[in-house]
Amino acid sequence: MAEQRGTMKKAVFFDRDGVLVRSLVGDGKPYAARTIEEFEILPESGGVTRDLAEAGFPLLVFTNQPDVGNGLVERSVVEEMNRILQQTLPLTAVKVCYHSQTEGCACRKPKPGMLIEAAREFDLDLSQSYVVGDRKSDIEAGNAAGCFTIFIDRGYREQSPDDADKRVHSLAEARDFILALEDNAIE
Ligand SMILES: [Mg+2]
Ligand SMILES: [Zn+2]
Numbered sequence: 001m002a003e004q005r006g007t008m009k010k011a012v013f014f015d016r017d018g019v020l021v022r023s024l025v026g027d028g029k030p031y032a033a034r035t036i037e038e039f040e041i042l043p044e045s046g047g048v049t050r051d052l053a054e055a056g057f058p059l060l061v062f063t064n065q066p067d068v069g070n071g072l073v074e075r076s077v078v079e080e081m082n083r084i085l086q087q088t089l090p091l092t093a094v095k096v097c098y099h100s101q102t103e104g105c106a107c108r109k110p111k112p113g114m115l116i117e118a119a120r121e122f123d124l125d126l127s128q129s130y131v132v133g134d135r136k137s138d139i140e141a142g143n144a145a146g147c148f149t150i151f152i153d154r155g156y157r158e159q160s161p162d163d164a165d166k167r168v169h170s171l172a173e174a175r176d177f178i179l180a181l182e183d184n185a186i187e
Pocket of ligand 1: 015016017018019030133134135
């Protein structure tokens, strides 16, 4: 069980695409779904999020959706995807950066803006929280926020992070690692 000291809670933050939701891979690189038809929650996401929620973690998603800022997808389509995600999985919140790469916002990963904002909003202790991602920018954001970072290596043809606290090959493996670490911490 994730023991909660005081009122600050330890959370698990997930990247969306390639972690909870299927990424489309083209030329070895992952891309977000652009239509509701393409949007698919990965089969293992249900069980993994249920187990972590039962262990007492608030679960949040933090996701860059630059296709909106770049005019490639309507914001309403991404909102609909995230509504489906929240209906299907036990999530406390879905934080989204809709900005393009060129807008210089504080929320776009690798910046930790979404994590910091969520921590303030939901009274979360980032230093006790986990970040699970499949790209370098997820891990950099998590490290910048002081979280424990878990990289799911999906084998993309792009630079992978060298500073993740833990490297795994599936979402289930990330869950097992978190729950084992929590068990050890309490003994
Ligand atoms: Mg991703
Ligand atoms: Zn942003």
